[in-house]
Each structure stands twice: as C-alpha cells, then as structure tokens.
Amino acid sequence: MKIGIVGLGLIGGSLGLALRSHGHTVFGVSRQAQTCQRAIARGAVDDASLSLALMATVDVVFLCTPLAAMQATVVALKPHLAPETVLTDVGSVKGWVVKTITPLWSNFVGGHPMAGTADSGIEAAQPDLFVNAAYVLTPTEATPTAAVQRVEDLVRPLQTRLYHCTPDDHDRAVAWISHLPVMTSASLIAACREETDPAVLGLAQMLASSGFRDTSRVGGGNPELGVMMAQYNQAALTRSLHAYRNQLNEVITHIEHADWRSLTVLLEQTRQARSGFLREGGGSEEVKG
Incomplete structure (x- = not known):
C-alpha cells in the first residue's frame, strides 16, 4: 500500500x-x-x-x-x-x-x-x-x-x-493518564524551584535520583505539546486537575493532623490501584461509551 x-x-x-x-x-x-x-x-x-x-x-x-x-x-x-x-x-x-x-x-x-x-x-x-x-x-x-x-x-x-x-471518551480518559501527568509533573519541578536556599536547592539537585527522574520526566518535555493538550482538551483537563487538587488537599490534611492511619489507608489504596493502569500484553478491544 x-x-x-x-x-x-x-x-x-x-x-x-x-x-x-x-x-x-x-x-x-x-x-x-x-x-x-x-x-x-x-x-x-x-x-x-x-x-x-x-x-x-x-x-x-x-x-x-x-x-x-x-x-x-x-x-x-x-x-x-x-x-x-x-x-x-x-x-x-x-x-x-x-x-x-x-x-x-x-x-x-x-x-x-x-x-x-x-x-x-x-x-x-x-x-x-x-x-x-x-x-x-x-x-x-x-x-x-x-x-x-x-x-x-x-x-x-x-x-x-x-x-x-468515542472522541469525547478518549479525551476524558487521556486527561487522566496523559495530560494530567504532564501538568502535575511540571508543577513538581516548579515547586522544587521555589526552594529559597541555594545550598539546599543545589543539594536537592545533586541527590535527585530515579524517583524524581520518573515523576518529573513528562513535565520536562516539549512545552508546545503541553500547551496544546491544555488548549484543545481544556474541559477534561481542568476537571482532572480539580480532582487532583482535591486529593492533594486530602494528603495535606492527613499530614498536618498527623493522621498516619488515614494516610496509610490512602497509600495502600493507591498501591493496589496502580496495577490497573499498567496493563501489559497484546490484544484489541472496543471500549464502549
């Protein structure tokens, strides 16, 4: 062909x-x-x-x-x-x-x-x-x-x-697993840059290893692609960002109140849920929506 x-x-x-x-x-x-x-x-x-x-x-x-x-x-x-x-x-x-x-x-x-x-x-x-x-x-x-x-x-x-x-189901799904990670990863890098002590910031940069590399990778990509994700999938991405912010607020509350039990429950739930987003193997299917 x-x-x-x-x-x-x-x-x-x-x-x-x-x-x-x-x-x-x-x-x-x-x-x-x-x-x-x-x-x-x-x-x-x-x-x-x-x-x-x-x-x-x-x-x-x-x-x-x-x-x-x-x-x-x-x-x-x-x-x-x-x-x-x-x-x-x-x-x-x-x-x-x-x-x-x-x-x-x-x-x-x-x-x-x-x-x-x-x-x-x-x-x-x-x-x-x-x-x-x-x-x-x-x-x-x-x-x-x-x-x-x-x-x-x-x-x-x-x-x-x-x-x-459907196109709309696609956009809602990728807002969660593709577009949201780009924005949260970029926000992670931006937050780290707010460290005001140059010595501490330098130390953090020297100590950064696989954990930071993995979580920051997509936030360090082509800015044009990130802007286009936001511009052309604005509604779905905004929805997912609000949900993510709510989860961050929940984590902050647990830590501020030393509620280690609730934090443990949350981290155990996310540990178990992660595998559902990392499917491996071949196959094809139609996702009805």
Whole structure:
C-alpha cells in the first residue's frame, strides 16, 4: 500500500520505519528540507518533499503535524488527494480534531498512538515504537466503515493494542493518564524551584535520583505539546486537575493532623490501584461509551 506521512517527527518517522518494514511504500512531507533528507537517509520514507503534491497517489495519509497546524494542513492537502484516500491523525486530542477535520474530509478516521519518548524529531524515530502500545481509533457514526478497516489493517500488524472509543471518551480518559501527568509533573519541578536556599536547592539537585527522574520526566518535555493538550482538551483537563487538587488537599490534611492511619489507608489504596493502569500484553478491544 502507498502511505503518506505529513510531519516527519518522532511519531511520523517511527510510523514510516514501521510501515516500510511491513512492505508498504511511504512518502513523507516536512516543512524542512533537512528533515526530508534525514528521513530518506534513515529509511523512514521512500521519498520526501516539502510539497503536499507528493500525496497525490497515496492510499492513506497519516497527519502527524501539531494540533494547531492540522486544520490548515488538511485544507492545503485536499486538492492533492484522490476522493477515496483515507486520512487519519495521531493527535493526543480527538474531540476537537474529529469535529474539525471530518467536515473537511469525510474519509477521516481519528487516531491516537499512545507512544513516545523523551526525545523528539526524526533522529528519535524508532521502528518498534508502537509495539505493545495502545492505539486508539475514534470513529463516529458518520465514519465510513471501509476507512476504519483500512487504518486498522495498517496499525494492527505493528503489534499495537487497538481500541475503539468515542472522541469525547478518549479525551476524558487521556486527561487522566496523559495530560494530567504532564501538568502535575511540571508543577513538581516548579515547586522544587521555589526552594529559597541555594545550598539546599543545589543539594536537592545533586541527590535527585530515579524517583524524581520518573515523576518529573513528562513535565520536562516539549512545552508546545503541553500547551496544546491544555488548549484543545481544556474541559477534561481542568476537571482532572480539580480532582487532583482535591486529593492533594486530602494528603495535606492527613499530614498536618498527623493522621498516619488515614494516610496509610490512602497509600495502600493507591498501591493496589496502580496495577490497573499498567496493563501489559497484546490484544484489541472496543471500549464502549
């Protein structure tokens, strides 16, 4: 199959590497000539260009641009596509994307691979990035069944865990497990910077180890991505932030009142609950909502 990828960063480049390893022909488009050259050199694409005209003969296009650029990209892309071409995206927000892109291209399937690294750009692309990663599709009643099937046929062989849900359910779910952690992790780093004694702050920085590294990782990522999560998933993220603040207030109360029994109960509950959010293994299922 001929595949188009618009946006050759970490996700777009990794998709190219993975899809080419399964025998597909991949064409890429980037805003920078250097990125096109590196994508070809790394084997992420068969050919790459600055022009969207390269997408004229492809069967499926993966939109791997930032959310803020997606609408304009589709408007510019439409004149170059055959009517039967399927569009799908990789954005971390689905409600806004589906509502915005579907009127522009009826053969559109909302998608979100739940994969990534601390690094970005074509140099960070990995052919096995999606192995055992959740890959969410958010078709609506108006989404053509054939379009959904075509995207499934492409991403399932990448050893993803394929899920279906509504765009709104997706956004509420990722607000909890993806967007909220970015904001709380960033807040952790910001709170540490409030230490007023330079010697203590320096000591804390020297002593920081795996615990701080793990909890602060997503808060130290690309600021643009964090802002887009907040901007395009504002309602769901605000809801989850308020809930998180309530939990923090509860912890503060337990500690201020030396209520170690209640704190122990809370920590035991969270210890047991954590495994439910860290499912491993393959499989696919449709999440009804």
